[in-house]
Amino acid sequence: MTVTFNVGESKEASCNSRSTGGWPDGGDAGDDTEWFKTPDDYSGSGGGSSEVKVANTDITIMLAGGGSGGCDKHKGGPAGGIGYHLGWTSNTNVVRIEESGSSRTGGKGVDSDYIPGAGGGGGWRGGPGGRWADTSPWKACGYGGSSFINNSIVTSPVIYDGTETQYTGDGCFSVETVYNCTSNCYSCSSSFICDQCIQGTKMYNGRCYGPCDQTTDATYDTGRGTCERCDSSCKTCNGPSFTQCTSCPSGKILWNNICIPPTPHSNPLLTPYKFAFKIRSLFIIKKLKLLGHLLSR
Known part of the structure; x- marks a missing residue:
């Protein structure tokens, strides 16, 4: 199976204009509606989600939500897990809310003539955008987007809430794929190709067999742990x-x-x-004996 990785981006906030959401689905920050623009009155936009898909299809294998934008010196809401968003209820306390809606795009921050709200993070369901900040910057921070695992493709997943909040440019990722190997297989590189058989079995065409006469073709035991075709x-x-x-x-x-x-x-x-x-030879011999007997009479 061929897969495609779409790694989401976040954008550095602008202090002089509204910040637009990170690719592909981060939410836009709210606009400063004050008639004279005050520097440093703008919040950050939401980060985009990262997705692993089956190549050339719309089938999502897994998706990690993006974090929301921050405000002033307060970091944005972390990326959420399966079925929920994460945001702030104070300077230090994270709150979890259930995902809602149907859009993957993070919500837009609230426009304000004071400090506008930050953009919500993109995700399987986009996180809500932030409110405007009256007295505390955390109030303007939005919620991170929720995440998703396709349980028909991925088994026994382990999910961790995001902790990285700083803009770091291009992201890095590590993917570990675990396959259910075929029968008698010790290790495999896909669900149907074996790389190493268990002890006492023999490999033929990427599969493991007991005796070689169990293979689908006529094969013989090479004595080297493999079967070869006759x-x-x-x-x-x-x-x-x-x-x-x-x-x-x-x-x-x-x-x-x-x-x-x-x-x-x-x-x-x-x-x-x-x-x-033998039968024909005996018959001929008997006929010759009979002929000789008649001639001798």
């Missing part, structure tokens, strides 16, 4: 050559470890014709 003339074999057959497909007979069509020219000691040849 020559196409053999039904079963003990090596790769056409002279190493141990049994033959229907319509052929085994002669000196080679599968050949049945013909009277084959060695009669190794063919079904041996009994017919």
Whole structure:
């Protein structure tokens, strides 16, 4: 399966104009509606979410919400987890609220002639934008976007609430993919290709088998923990050559470890014709004896 990573961005806040949301779905900050613009009266915009998708489809495998914008010296709301947003109820206390709505885009901060609200973080559901700050900057901070895991594709996920709040430019990520390997497989690089078999089994075409006669093709045991395909003339074999057959497909007979069509020219000691040849020989001998007896009379 091929996947696409869309890593969200955050933008540095402008002190002289409204901040627009980070790509792809961060919420815009509110606007300073005061008739004369006061420097440092602007809040930050929301950060964009990061998503892992099945390539060339709209199928989301997992999505991490973006954090909200901050205000003054107060950091924005952290990115939320599965089904919820995170924001602030004081300078130090984080509050959790259930996700709502259907938009992935973070909410726009409230316009204000004092200090406008910050933009909400993008996510599976965008976080609400911040209110305007009357006495405390935390009130203008929005909520981080919620996150999402596609449980039909990802099993036993572990989710952590975001803690990084500072703008750091291009982000980094680490992805660990765990597959359910095929039967008898010790380690694999996908759900259908085995890299290493468990002890006592043998590998053939990326799968692990007990004896090689369990494979879907005619194979033999190499003695090196693998099965290899027999020559196409053999039904079963003990090596790769056409002279190493141990049994033959229907319509052929085994002669000196080679599968050949049945013909009277084959060695009669190794063919079904041996009994017919013996019977016919005895019949001819009897006829000759009878003829000799008649002539002698």
